Amino acid sequence: MSDTPISSNRPRVLCIGMPVRDLAFRVEGVPPPGDKVPASAFKEIAGGNALNAAIGITRLGGRAALAGPMGDAAETSAQFILDKLGEEGIDSRHLLHMPGLVTPISAVMIDPGGERTIVTFRDPALWQARLPGPDALLEGCGAVLVEGRCASFALAPCAEARRRAIPVVVDVDAAMSPREGLLTAASHLVFSSEAVRRTAGIDDDAGALRKIAQLTPSFLAATRGPRGTLWLDPAGALQETAAFPVQAVDTLGAGDIFHGAFTLALTEGQPVPAALRFASAAAALKCTRFGGAFACPQRAEVEAFLAGNPAPSAQSS
Amino acid sequence: MSDTPISSNRPRVLCIGMPVRDLAFRVEGVPPPGDKVPASAFKEIAGGNALNAAIGITRLGGRAALAGPMGDAAETSAQFILDKLGEEGIDSRHLLHMPGLVTPISAVMIDPGGERTIVTFRDPALWQARLPGPDALLEGCGAVLVEGRCASFALAPCAEARRRAIPVVVDVDAAMSPREGLLTAASHLVFSSEAVRRTAGIDDDAGALRKIAQLTPSFLAATRGPRGTLWLDPAGALQETAAFPVQAVDTLGAGDIFHGAFTLALTEGQPVPAALRFASAAAALKCTRFGGAFACPQRAEVEAFLAGNPAPSAQSS
Numbered sequence: 001m002s003d004t005p006i007s008s009n010r011p012r013v014l015c016i017g018m019p020v021r022d023l024a025f026r027v028e029g030v031p032p033p034g035d036k037v038p039a040s041a042f043k044e045i046a047g048g049n050a051l052n053a054a055i056g057i058t059r060l061g062g063r064a065a066l067a068g069p070m071g072d073a074a075e076t077s078a079q080f081i082l083d084k085l086g087e088e089g090i091d092s093r094h095l096l097h098m099p100g101l102v103t104p105i106s107a108v109m110i111d112p113g114g115e116r117t118i119v120t121f122r123d124p125a126l127w128q129a130r131l132p133g134p135d136a137l138l139e140g141c142g143a144v145l146v147e148g149r150c151a152s153f154a155l156a157p158c159a160e161a162r163r164r165a166i167p168v169v170v171d172v173d174a175a176m177s178p179r180e181g182l183l184t185a186a187s188h189l190v191f192s193s194e195a196v197r198r199t200a201g202i203d204d205d206a207g208a209l210r211k212i213a214q215l216t217p218s219f220l221a222a223t224r225g226p227r228g229t230l231w232l233d234p235a236g237a238l239q240e241t242a243a244f245p246v247q248a249v250d251t252l253g254a255g256d257i258f259h260g261a262f263t264l265a266l267t268e269g270q271p272v273p274a275a276l277r278f279a280s281a282a283a284a285l286k287c288t289r290f291g292g293a294f295a296c297p298q299r300a301e302v303e304a305f306l307a308g309n310p311a312p313s314a315q316s317s
Numbered sequence: 318m319s320d321t322p323i324s325s326n327r328p329r330v331l332c333i334g335m336p337v338r339d340l341a342f343r344v345e346g347v348p349p350p351g352d353k354v355p356a357s358a359f360k361e362i363a364g365g366n367a368l369n370a371a372i373g374i375t376r377l378g379g380r381a382a383l384a385g386p387m388g389d390a391a392e393t394s395a396q397f398i399l400d401k402l403g404e405e406g407i408d409s410r411h412l413l414h415m416p417g418l419v420t421p422i423s424a425v426m427i428d429p430g431g432e433r434t435i436v437t438f439r440d441p442a443l444w445q446a447r448l449p450g451p452d453a454l455l456e457g458c459g460a461v462l463v464e465g466r467c468a469s470f471a472l473a474p475c476a477e478a479r480r481r482a483i484p485v486v487v488d489v490d491a492a493m494s495p496r497e498g499l500l501t502a503a504s505h506l507v508f509s510s511e512a513v514r515r516t517a518g519i520d521d522d523a524g525a526l527r528k529i530a531q532l533t534p535s536f537l538a539a540t541r542g543p544r545g546t547l548w549l550d551p552a553g554a555l556q557e558t559a560a561f562p563v564q565a566v567d568t569l570g571a572g573d574i575f576h577g578a579f580t581l582a583l584t585e586g587q588p589v590p591a592a593l594r595f596a597s598a599a600a601a602l603k604c605t606r607f608g609g610a611f612a613c614p615q616r617a618e619v620e621a622f623l624a625g626n627p628a629p630s631a632q633s634s
Contacts, residue, residue, distance in 0.1 A: 025436045037437075
């Protein structure tokens with residue numbers, strides 16, 4: 001982080017979600033049911049969408065605080081995660097230890113093409129977490145980035161953030177109910193392709209975005225990995241930001257880096273097209289390196305990459 | 318273990334292999350490549366073929382010692398495994414800590430039908446382990462049970478065991494080279510169906526057994542889960558021991574319990590058909606319970622099950 005200017009004026013983003021222990025296995029492929037396959041490498045990585053995004057924000061020149069539940073303080077894995085957050089300079093004061101519970105844990109299988117396949121256990125009792133009050137959480141906050149699954153404890157601070165005119169970016173990677181409060185508490189909803197389709201009940205990204213636009217005043221986008229990002233402009237017209245073509249070796253955390261970079265760019269006042277391009281570049285560079293979100297590039301690398309790569313032309317899906 | 322008679326005359330089986338951290342996720346199914354799926358339960362279990370078999374041997378009335386390499390002594394997971402072995406009464410004096418290495422680790426996905434799908438990382442440097450000399454390992458030993466993958470450090474004690482007329486049972490769950498020393502150092506080779514086919518290069522269990530019989534004087538069997546066990550009698554004729562039909566909820570470790578029970582029965586002087594039936598009953602009961610090999614039944618349960626269940630009729634595959 002030596003090339004990141006250290007300043008208390010750097011934008012601060014509150015990331016709300018659940019830290020996850022990512023147990024990453026390098027495999028030739030996901031095994032067929034009933035089979036046993038060897039892994040050629042293994043690494044335990046601190047992960048989870050909000051945590052990964054917080055890494056992206058700090059690497060890219062912002063400040064990040066992480067809020068949400070994790071396992072019992074006696075868990076040895078809990079200290080591993082807190083140590084990693086400390087190394088990245090992420091504020092972890094608002095993480096909550098939930099007595100008797102385990103920190104969420106994922107088995108991550110990464111194939112030779114960098115594609116990751118994930119099984120995650122999150123104890124349902126984690127959703128009973130109660131975060132500190134909004135004044136503590138939102139102090140000095142330039143934006144909130146929240147995991148869509150965390151409405152049970154994140155909705156109140158997000159609603160308060162909107163009352164304070166702080167942007168609220170929601171990372172939606174699973175189907176959301178049309179009655180979900182985060183749909184309307186968000187200023188920016190960034191869906192995965194699967195999530196936007198399942199939320200809308202429409203098997204087409206653009207149509208799904210248009211349908212969801214009837215439910216919320218929020219900015220709406222759908223990320224589609226190497227196929228780029230679809231989004232609706234203020235007039236409701238469909239726009240597309242292409243992905244940068246790279247040789248991917250590990251896509252684990254790439255979407256989270258995208259969300260973190262996009263949110264940081266918003267706090268910097270970048271217009272949406274520039275923010276999406278910045279986020280695409282950060283995510284693309286991350287994909288070229290192994291190690292989950294800890295493979296996120298530094299700001300200077302992303303700036304150099306953007307300077308050297310004219311905007312790729314958008315492709316239809 | 319209160320119903321197991323405690324006696325120093327109980328047969329002692331030396332189990333050679335690698336302890337494994339089994340991270341077991343209860344899932345609806347193995348995720349499609351690139352997908353993310355939730356798990357409804359998670360449990361970290363001490364596992365590995367030899368360790369699981371050792372649990373089976375002690376639960377079923379024998380004594381077991383475990384020998385082989387595991388990760389650095391500073392690993393927190395190493396102590397977890399040693400604690401579990403202590404609780405089961407398994408002799409762990411011959412386990413070796415390999416400095417700087419991690420204990421093998423598996424992601425295990427268990428579906429609603431109990432079928433397990435496994436990804437395992439074993440550091441290749443673990444195969445450089447050097448076990449204690451044969452006099453220490455084989456002291457009071459009624460049989461050796463060894464993981465087929467461990468020839469690099471297990472072949473010498475197995476060969477010495479055969480010189481001492483101690484049975485050597487090899488659990489073969491991956492293809493073996495025809496020049497593999499364990500093929501001839503074994504008194505009993507128990508293959509998985511996939512392993513026997515891949516070893517022989519023949520896509521038929523019976524044909525594969527017959528081909529391998531040309532390479533070794535060992536007893537040969539192929540286990541096929543619910544489809545029972547094929548084996549060759551001393552005259553080279555194909556025999557079949559049926560599996561007991563049960564409602565499986567977790568097959569993790571069932572094969573290992575089979576191997577442990579079979580080896581224990583051999584040390585007790587049971588003839589092969591009875592030993593295979595005993596092993597089938599122990600494995601079947603294990604499949605009805607969640608928890609890997611720690612769901613192994615006690616001896617009295619297996620005896621009661623055998624008394625209550627006449628030999629099932631063999632089915633063709």
